[in-house]
Amino acid sequence: MTPLLKRTRLYQRLKHWRSLLFRPAYRAANRKTRAEFVRFRSQRGGRGLWTRLVPGRPAGTALIVSQYYLPFTPLEVTLAKAMHLAGYRTAVLGNRRHDFLRYYWLGKSGPVHEFSDFSDRDDSAWVDGQVTSLRTLPEWLALEYRGAHVGRFTVASTLRHLRVAKLDFEDPVVQRELRRILGASIRFAVGGALALDTIRPDLVLVMDRGYSGYGEVFDLSLARGLDTVTWSMGYKSNRLALKRYHAGNERDHPLAPSDDSWRRMRDLPWKPEYGQAVRQELFECYRSQDWFSVVGTQFDKKILTRQKTWEKLGLSGERKVAVVFPHILWDGSFFYGEDLFEDYTEWLVETLRAAAANPRLDWVVKLHPAHLVKAKQVRDRARPAELDVIEFRIGPLPPHVRLVHPDTDISTYSLFEIADYVVTVRGTVGIEAAAFGIPVVTAGTGRYDRRGFTLDSSSREEYLGRLASLETVPRLTPAQLELAERYAFHVLFCRPVRLSSISLEFERDEIATPRITVHCRSRQEWSRSPDMRQLAEWLADGKSEDMWTGPE
Secondary structure (H helix, E strand, C coil), X not given: CCHHHHCCHHHHHHHHHHHHHHCHHHHHHHHHHHHHHHHHHHCCCHHHHHCCCCCCCCCEEEEEECCCCHHHHHHHHHHHHHHHHCCEEEEEECCCCHHHHHHHHHCCCCCEECHHHCCCCCCHXXXXXXXXXXXXXXXXXXXXXXXXXXXXXXXXXXXXXXXXXXXXXXXXXXXXXXXXXXXXXXXXXXXXXXXXXXXCCCEEEECCCCCCCCHHHHHHHHHCCCEEEEXXXXXXXXXEEEEEECCCCCCCCCCCCCHHHHHHHHHCCCCHHHHHHHHHHHHHHHHCCCCCHHHCCCCCCECCCHHHXXXXXXXXXXXCEEEECCCCCCCCCCCCCCEXXXXXXXXXXXXXXXHHCCCCCEEEEECCCCHHHHHHHCCCCCCXXXXXXXXXXXXXXXXXXXXXXXXXCECHHHHHHHCCEEEXXXXXXHHHHHHCCCCEECCECCCCCCCCCCECCCCHHHHHHHHHCHHHCXXXXXXXXXXXXXXXXXXXXXXXXXXXXXXXXXXXCCCCCEEEEECCCCHHHHHHCHHHHHHHHHHHHCCCCEXXXXXX
């Protein structure tokens, strides 16, 4: 069967009807996904996605490297509409399952390709050789195949699949998973290269560029000098963030400002109300529990007074408080910048040992609240990997070090009320805390470090030395606070796209189900929608690294 035939609507409909006829499980799954699609299509602007926006003579082709997560598909279709307005025809590299195709067909997103259309080669002998010979994390992270960082993607994807804090490269279970994922990464690299040769896109759009299945095409696109763009969820409902990548910024976080953006922020005449707007926005997001709702970080959390927070955590208020915010140990590893420690696990272990050795501070270790939703999304009942690390590598914590579990009802905002210091590798919490004048200790690059308002280190020894005498560090100076406010203002108000053509919200259920409502019903409405105009202009520009939506 040729890939060309497989991409036709007739073939896919026949395949779908056959599956409905002979596969009861398929019928049951289809009832659910079809009902959701009908609900989506029947809303006020649902059929507006059918509107043709591609010009008569397209300026080029944009390739969407699709997520394998059905609730995000309407977002990809909406981004395709922006690409159409920018003058591109679109194609999709992803999943041809019928429940995905319904949305792509509705949005006229172009042909849907799969990696297997181009190659199913896995180079098993080479894969076996790597799995049996590579025994350290640095060796795996350095592993490349035809220009793609397959080792990095394989390790990140294996950690995420096994949901463990660290990989034991001698463990047969780990080796089996590494072999499977590395084999898939090779297929993605080979198939991705041939896809780029065949489709010949001028623009490539990717989301999770740090995992296998996405990162390979991201790397290959950069190597070919293609216009390579990432999209990600914003910090609250109805927000998206986009960034353009090239060989010089490939390790930067999507919200890290380019040199040009940071110059613009530094040159912006500053007013006290801008800093106040930052803190008010943070408060409102936490009060409404809409802070990173995509992973439900603040669902069912309460903002408490300083006194109540002290009491709930068992703090006397007599000593200064340092709050450690660990990253999820298996999630988003090796995406951005460079770490002082080998991985998030080694950072956590050494940080907790340093905390235990400094009783002049009260230490609060706040495990990431996204654990709850992420676990429910994959039906994982295991406890957070951080607890295993603490139990087996640290042991009982001393009285001046308190552990706060993900299911606490204490809002993170409450911790800003009591924190004198914040410790993280590069978490968003560092931006928030600094905007309140709290000194932030970092342990990695690639985001907001070295902007003049954080305590950054060039070595592990320097970092641990900071923790050993952290209680002597004063609050941020007015000049440092202003830099922190400028950075936060950039992240909150200048970079995210404020959606108006659609609404993007999240159910307060166990898995933070995305709910997308389309508002545009005609070509005129699409072309006049502020978010579509901003997206189309930025995509058509093809040069600006950051999509800038803030004040001039």
